[in-house]
Amino acid sequence: MAFAKSLISFANFALTITSAIVKMGNSSLSFTPVLPPSYPLAVRNPYLSAWLPGNEASNLPSAIPEFWTGQKLGWSVLTRIKDNSEWTTYSLFGLGESDASITPAQVVSAEYTSTRTIFVVTTGKATFTLEFFSPVSPKDFVRQSLPFSYLTVTVSSQDALPIQIYSEIDSSWTGHFEESAQINVTVTTSGSTSVYEWIPISPTVFKEVSDMAQWGRVIFASRKFDTSTSFTYTIGPRGTVRAQFVNEGDLSNPQDTFQSDTITAFAHDLGSVKTATNITFAIGHYHEDAINYRGNDRTPYFRSKYRDPISAVVHFLDDYASAHSDSQQFESKLHDLAISAGGEKYHDILALTVRQVFGAIEITIPGGTSPINTKDVMAFVKELSSNGDINTIDIIFPAAPLFYVLAPEYIRLLLEPLLQYLNTGVVKQSFPLHDLGTYPNALGHNNGDTEPMPVEASGDLLILAYMYQKATGSALWAGPAGTYTPLLQKYAEYLSIESNGLHIPAQLSTIDGPGPLAGQTNLAIKAAVALNAFGVMSQQPSYSERGLNYSGQLYNGGKGGLGLSCDSGLTHFTLQTTDVHNCSDLAFSTAWNLYPDVLLGLGTFPASAVAMQDAFYVSARKEQGVQADTRGDWESTFWGLWAAATADASSKSRQMYIDDIHAYMANGRNDHPFCDRFHVTGTDAGSQYTWRARPVIGGHFAVLARQGADLLN
Secondary structure, X not given: OOOOOOXXXXXXXXXXXXXXXXXXXXXXXXXXXXOOOEEEEEEEEOOEEEEEEHHHHHHOOOOOOEEOOOOEOOEXXXXXXXXXXXXXXXXXXXXXXXXXXXXXXXXXXXXXXXXXXXXXXXXXXXXXXXXXXXXOOOOOHHHXXXXXXXXXXXXXXXXXXXXXXXXXXXXXXXXXOXXXXXXXXXXXXXXXXXXXXXXXXXXXXXXXXXXXXXXXXXXXXXXXXXXXXXXXXXXXXHHHHHHHHHHHOOOOOOOOOOOOOEEEEEEEEEEEEOOOEEEEEEEXXXXXXXEEEOOEEEEEHHHHOOOOHHHHHHXXXXXXXXXXXXXXXXHHHHHHHHHHHHHHHHHHHHHHHHHHHHOOEEEEEEOOOOOOOOXXXXXXXXOOOXXXXXXXXXXXXXXXXXXXXXXXXXXXXXXXXXXXXXXXXXXXXXXXXXXXXXXXXXXXXXXXXXXXXXXXXXXXXXXXXXXXXXXXXXXXXXOOOOOOHHHHHHHHHHHHOXXXXXXXXXXXXXXXXXXXXXXXXXXXXXHHHHHHHHHHHHOOXXXXXXXXXXXXXXXXXXXXXXXXXXXXXXOOEOOEOOOOOOOOOOOOEOOOOHHHHHHXXXXXXXXXXXXXXXXXXXXXXXXXXXXXXXXXXXXXXHXXXXXXXXXXXXXXXXHHHHXXXXXXXXXXXXXXXXXXXEEOXXXXXXXXXXXXXXXXXXXXXXXXXXXXXXXXX
16 A cells, blocks of 8 residues: 655645524534534435435434435544643544544534535534535536545634544445445555545345445545644544544554454644645545446546546546635535525525435446547436436426426436337327336336326326427427427327326326326416416427417316315315316315426416415415325425416415525424425424435426526537
């Protein structure tokens, strides 16, 4: 094992911690902008997704981070400080069980932005800032696809104190928790950068256990910065390695054997520190086999430039200054846009949304060594939590407002794998597939055997295609003579049959928990909007006419339409159309499918229908929110904000939805990575549902999307 000794200059960033606005009881610990259910730490793709439950923030020195599903991940930061001729070791983050030789630091504050999570702790005379930074650069495919995240530790002290910084990880990041796990750990030095690789000896490619990859390699890296007077690292048993740092302050006796309690660790000796001084670590999950698409290997986009993990992570560390600067600009622009669209609370919601959505996505190109085809780009998204499906159409659909605002090209990149597959003609059914398989195996369903959502899938695909065209101005993909226009027309034809698209037989919608239901009004609204969208997109007015015909039958000017309640003063779109249920029924489902009609300026339904529904939501609110569907007692955060965004800024329901979702997000009762469902009635009101970390919360951007597409260009 070689050790890096050369110096390399590295930009220092003074981290500005904004004023805290929330207090925790009588504690001085503050949270900015709020205390979230869970803090994103290293969130880059479905296999690099580390979080800290919000209720653990006050215990940061001992708190253990978690994979998005809840598995504990060993990752800690210690510091050793000399004051009055005595050395004391403090835990800053992730120690786990108490250790008599290590003193916990005092937590001062916690903050999240759209790309960073920032904790401030103090050891008395010294103050430490821990910045967990996962860049979001959706239009830079190389940077966005790099499977690494940064941890930067910045320290300053009242006096010029000698300070050393230490960080470690263990084998939990590999996803191999079995006692017999065989893992090879190597270290490579490239210039000033040293990289540990944790590599399963018998990997199983494209296999998961408890959502963690059983192949690929975990990367842990750091380098000797100009702020480091010395830089050492080692591998060995946790107790032995920690004791060496506590007693000596360095890790100068590297080991090379793997045991069940093995860790890899880096130690930086910063010398005497007074002014702000920082060092950075990189952590990641490198898997060159990213997706199995119809039997063909696809690899992350960054491998078009960086073909091995060492060169990739060296570039990642080199790119820190640029990525950090770009991300701060991104954060600032998003903040201003969110405030203008929905106020401070709305910004708080969006800031916690961004990393979660992009953390479910891989941007890929074909695998292999040469030639590299960077024109064949596809994005794949995992349906985290619910069932792990890949490129699920009713996951892409609700998340689309985020892409519409930040990077519309993702709509095409996410749909391309599905459309290419459907265009082969292998699947004979007359409506699209719900998904492409189970992540990371996008093998398709040649027999059409997948969750049946005929209207949901058909309508989603047609609306998304027009959303992409509207946002980009490109008709090459789905315009009058677009690549997939004949395929899309097939699905428009399916919806054009009244017994399919208006008088709908029992089937699932995107709210599939309660099971199939006949005559779902919201599905009929979707069919009407989708037909109109296809007619406009393809310049075939007959389809628009059909959509408008459906709209007329459903709404009928607010006078006894198929989709309306007929009780005096209670007029709204009901759960089921009157051809299957009595019109006085009070059951309903949030009519979120009105939103794309308004967003895209289609005019399928008149403004009076939107105003009617907007007023109804206010009257339908329960203790802590509006039910997404009266078959359950929970609100959907993303469908709620689609509903909020349907009416204009003077909407009666818009602020209500924002306030309710913000209150749920900040109530301190929940600990999952942003669960998109919460109970609104009874003793569980304000509590999260079982799901976590799902990318569907891209729908939170619906209000901002009303201001236009590609707003951060």
